[in-house]
Amino acid sequence: MKKYIWIIIIFFSLNNLGYSQSKFVIQNKKGSDKIHFKLINNLIIIPVEINGVELSFLLDTGVNKSIIFNFLNITDTLQIKDTETIYLRGLGEGEAIKALKSKNNILKVGDAINISQELYAVYNPNLNFAPRLGAPLHGIIGYDLFKDFVVEVNYTTKKLTLTNPKDYIYEKCNSCETLNMQFYKNKPYIYTNVKINDKHIPVKMLIDSGGSDALWLFEEDSLGIHLDNKYFEDFLGHGLTGSVYGKRSRIEEFSIKNFTLKNVNVSFPEPTSLIYVKQHKERNGSIAGNVLKRFNLIIDYQNSSITFDKNRMFSEPFNYNKSGIELEQDGVRLVRQKDYNYANTGDFLGSESNTSKTTVVLSTQYKLTLKPAYSIVELRKDSPAEKAGLKVGDYLLSINNKSTDRYSLQEIMQMFYEDKDERIKIVIERDGIPLTFVFYLEDIFKQ
The missing domain is CATH 2.40.70.10 (Acid Proteases)
Known part of the structure; x- marks a missing residue:
C-alpha cells in the first residue's frame, strides 16, 4: 500500500x-x-x-x-x-x-x-x-496554501498547524536540521545526499508530500545514479495522463544533513513517463511520504526554509509489498451475517413451577449487509501471487481464514508488507466461483 x-x-x-x-x-x-x-x-x-x-x-x-x-x-x-x-x-x-x-x-x-x-x-x-x-x-x-503560512506538519500527532508568518516564533531546537529550499515553478527543492555502491552523491530533490513511496530517483550514469543488481519491475501508480511503471530497488543510505536513513526503498520511473514533469534539468528525483513521515516538519515558503526533526517513526525499517498484489475498493458486496439481536423467548421446557425462564432461539435470523468489495487491479509479473494463479479482476472474499469485510483496504494491504516467508491464504471469487490460493511472501532484497 x-x-x-x-x-x-x-x-x-x-x-x-x-x-x-x-x-x-x-x-x-x-x-x-x-x-x-x-x-x-x-x-x-x-x-x-x-x-x-x-x-x-x-x-x-x-x-x-x-x-x-x-x-x-x-x-x-x-x-x-x-x-x-x-x-x-x-x-x-x-x-x-x-x-x-x-x-x-x-x-x-x-x-x-x-x-x-x-x-x-x-x-x-x-x-x-x-x-x-x-x-x-x-x-x-499545495502551493496555494503553503505560500501564505508557516506550516507545521506533525506526523506523530497527525496535526497540521497553519500560522501567519508575522505571528510565527521559531523555538530553539538542537536536534533539528534546517535547509534552504529552492523553488522552480512554485515547487520546493532541497539538496540531499544518496549513497549508491559506496559512493556518496549529492542530489537535488523535489519535496513531494503527495507521493506515498520513499524516494524516486532519475537514472543518470554520469553521476552514478543507477539501479543496483537487485530490483524488480513494477507498477508505480497512476499519472494524470496514464499509468506509470518503473523499477523498485534499494539504496544504501539517504541523508538530509546529519540525518541518515539506511536501506531506503527507491523507485526508478520509466523515462517515457517523465517527459512532461522533468522540466527542471537539475532535478534528480523526489522525497516522498515514506521518508517525510519520519520527521516532523516546519515548512516556511516565505523564508524558503524547511526544518526536519526526526520522530518515533525515524528508525522503522523500509518495507515493500512482497505479494505483488495491488487492491482497490471496487464497490460493495452483500454479506450474509447472523443477526444476534433477534431471538424468541419462552419458558424453559420441562419447568413446572414456571419460576425459571431462559431464552430459546427457535430460528436463526440472518441479515444482508453491504460491505466494501476489494478486487485485484494490478499484479506484478513473477510475483508470489501471480505464480500462485491469482489474476487481475479477482475479488477477495477472505484472507488467512477471515472474511475481508472485517478489514479496511489499508489493513489488508499491510498484510502484504510482513516479513518474508509469511504464509498467505486467500479465497477469491472469479466468474462467480470461489477459489482458494496459498502463497508465501518473498523479499528479493533480503541478504
Whole structure:
C-alpha cells in the first residue's frame, strides 16, 4: 500500500498555469490554527470546504495549483462558476485531459479562508483515486496554501498547524536540521545526499508530500545514479495522463544533513513517463511520504526554509509489498451475517413451577449487509501471487481464514508488507466461483 499512491504525483505538470493573486487569511485573533489530518498510505488528507461543501483533499507540496476531481457533479454541487476550458499534461504516456479553470471560489481549511480561490476541475471519470486509498479523496491542494503560512506538519500527532508568518516564533531546537529550499515553478527543492555502491552523491530533490513511496530517483550514469543488481519491475501508480511503471530497488543510505536513513526503498520511473514533469534539468528525483513521515516538519515558503526533526517513526525499517498484489475498493458486496439481536423467548421446557425462564432461539435470523468489495487491479509479473494463479479482476472474499469485510483496504494491504516467508491464504471469487490460493511472501532484497 506504500506505492500505489504515487498515483498522486500525477499532477506535477501543472507548471505553466500562472500565479493566483488570491490569499488565505486566518479568521481568529491568534493568527494560527490546528487541523487534524488522516495519514493514509503516507499521504496527508485534510478536510477542505469549497463553496460550503465539505470535502477531503490531499496536501501536496508537489503541485502548484488546487485541483478537484470531476467525479462529483461539479457545477451543481459546488456551484463552480467563471470557468474556461484548458488541457493538462502530467505523468503517463496518454493524451492531455480536459479541465475547467474556475475563479472566485470560497475555500476554507480550518480557520483559514480564501474568498477568491482558483480551482482546476479535472474532467476524467477514471481520475477517482478514492478506491485505491479506500477513503474519500476529492482533490489536491499545495502551493496555494503553503505560500501564505508557516506550516507545521506533525506526523506523530497527525496535526497540521497553519500560522501567519508575522505571528510565527521559531523555538530553539538542537536536534533539528534546517535547509534552504529552492523553488522552480512554485515547487520546493532541497539538496540531499544518496549513497549508491559506496559512493556518496549529492542530489537535488523535489519535496513531494503527495507521493506515498520513499524516494524516486532519475537514472543518470554520469553521476552514478543507477539501479543496483537487485530490483524488480513494477507498477508505480497512476499519472494524470496514464499509468506509470518503473523499477523498485534499494539504496544504501539517504541523508538530509546529519540525518541518515539506511536501506531506503527507491523507485526508478520509466523515462517515457517523465517527459512532461522533468522540466527542471537539475532535478534528480523526489522525497516522498515514506521518508517525510519520519520527521516532523516546519515548512516556511516565505523564508524558503524547511526544518526536519526526526520522530518515533525515524528508525522503522523500509518495507515493500512482497505479494505483488495491488487492491482497490471496487464497490460493495452483500454479506450474509447472523443477526444476534433477534431471538424468541419462552419458558424453559420441562419447568413446572414456571419460576425459571431462559431464552430459546427457535430460528436463526440472518441479515444482508453491504460491505466494501476489494478486487485485484494490478499484479506484478513473477510475483508470489501471480505464480500462485491469482489474476487481475479477482475479488477477495477472505484472507488467512477471515472474511475481508472485517478489514479496511489499508489493513489488508499491510498484510502484504510482513516479513518474508509469511504464509498467505486467500479465497477469491472469479466468474462467480470461489477459489482458494496459498502463497508465501518473498523479499528479493533480503541478504
